[in-house]
Amino acid sequence: MEGGMARYLKECRVSCKYSWDELQALCRKQKLVCKQLAVAEDDFNDYVVDYLCNYKKIKSKEYFLVKWKGYSESENTWEPHKNLKCPQILQQFRQDMCLALLYAKIPPDSSSLDASAVSFILQRAKQRVKLRRWEEDLNRICQHKGRIFVRNDVDLDGPPRDFIYIHNYKIGSGVVLNEAALGCECTDCINEPVNGCCAGASDNLIAYNNNMQVNIQPGMPIYECNSSCQCGIDCRNRVVQRGIQYDLCIYKTANGRGWGVRTLEKIPKNSFVMEYLGEIITSEEAERRGQMYDQQGVTYLFDLDYVADVFTVDAAHYGNISHFVNHSCNPNLQVYNVFIDILDERLPRIALFTTRAIRAGEELTFDYKMTIDAVDAESTKMDTKFSLAGIADTPINRIRIECKCGAESCRKYLF
Known part of the structure; x- marks a missing residue:
């Protein structure tokens, strides 16, 4: 009976009541390193950009709304360009912004974004985060030399469900x-x-x-x-x-x-x-x-x-x-x-x-x-x-x- 129960529990899965971001925040606050959550010791004292959510230009100075890794969206902050040391994320954001402005038929030199453009950029950013986490999961599960990468530059689909x-x-x-x-x-x-x-x-x-x-x-x-x-x-x-x-x-x-x-x-x-x-x-x-x-x-x-x-x-x-x-x-x-x-x-x-x-x-x-x-x-x-x-x-x-x-x-x- 006990053996059968053990085999049953081995296949059992329980959903966590905390979100990914909340778990990251807990690790950072408690100074716990967690490879699965991508929390390293270097993250304890430095703020890390998760993705960029919005954009505005004031007197020729660019500002970006930043979602910080391990923190909730309520703690997002506007930061000037000089404060951001994330060239790849900035490049991706500018590409998404150009597409969003094109779809919304807004001039490319606009000093701010409308709601539809912000929504598109935010969906793209969250999609990348999901795909990146899935990519990390795949390579953690795999037991071989070759690495697996994931890209979606076509639509807003994330990782496949029920797989x-x-x-x-x-x-x-x-x-x-x-x-x-x-x-x-x-x-x-x-x-x-x-x-x-x-x-x-x-x-x-x-x-x-x-x-x-x-x-x-x-x-x-x-x-x-x-x-x-x-x-x-x-x-x-x-x-x-x-x-x-x-x-x-x-x-x-x-x-x-x-x-x-x-x-x-x-x-x-x-x-x-x-x-x-x-x-x-x-x-x-x-x-x-x-x-x-x-x-x-x-x-x-x-x-x-x-x-x-x-x-x-x-x-x-x-x-x-x-x-x-x-x-x-x-x-x-x-x-x-x-x-x-x-x-x-x-x-x-x-x-x-x-x-x-x-x-x-x-x-x-x-x-x-x-x-x-x-x-x-x-x-x-x-x-x-x-x-x-x-x-x-x-x-x-x-x-x-x-x-x-x-x-x-x-x-x-x-x-």
Whole structure:
């Protein structure tokens, strides 16, 4: 009984009665350092600008209404330009002010702002604060080298609601995982594999070269070394388990495709980028949820059909950065099935590798209706209803969504 109660309480969450700003203020007043609230020791004696709320010019001198970090809005103060040591915040404010004046059809050299302009600037400032906090939360949760950044220069949307970022599969009801019991005894798994290393034990090829780039055809499985192996984390047959290695950015697209993901670094061809993570559920539960997603016009169901269509990954409410990757009919990412600690062929990990070299700033995409013309082609067949509600197989019941990928080979519709 006690064990069951402990497990129940572990999943329990209680909302805090204090706001973020109130908690920051309490920490500052009590001189408590809190990394989660971004309160450092340097903040105890110095006032830090959170964002700027308003603007006015008096006798050619500029004044800004300042929201101070860790203090409530009732404690905002007007400060002359010379008192502000925050060039980036000032630059962002001026950009927002120019847009606000443009929308309100007010001359750009106005000495004050009207209510609509102030409202727009305040919404933009609060949006940035929310996105910055979300960005900090994502990087605190993540356990990999690559950092995640968040940008929205398109609209006033903040972080997505009802979405929890995870760094490993969430196990749903009715799913039982059996971890690997055997490991390799290699000292150099790539160049001198003992008995074929982990891949050889499963009658498969080692998937990576010395640069940890995939060198097998799509559709073939990848077997990485696991926690029972004698080799260490530096082993070159440990790629997917290292996590994201490149700095990536979740950003709002400007052509109506919602959020997307772009790389901030150059990524070589055949390199691992990210896993597709979510909640592992049974195919029966996937069908039930799919019918529910029909009403919403979107789904994130991905069948794990390497040997049998038994389990599905649902990234709608639990997932990682792959949740935000958009579709393209000419993608730069390719799906592979990967096995590490769990060798159950019904439960592969879904890894995304580059199909070509990707330049910094380029959007990352994969084909939502991907099929592979290779041996074991069924092993990486994507759920044909991925990103689209509609479990029903009858074409008359299927919703047709226009594809906006912009590729020359675009199929015009996702499905």
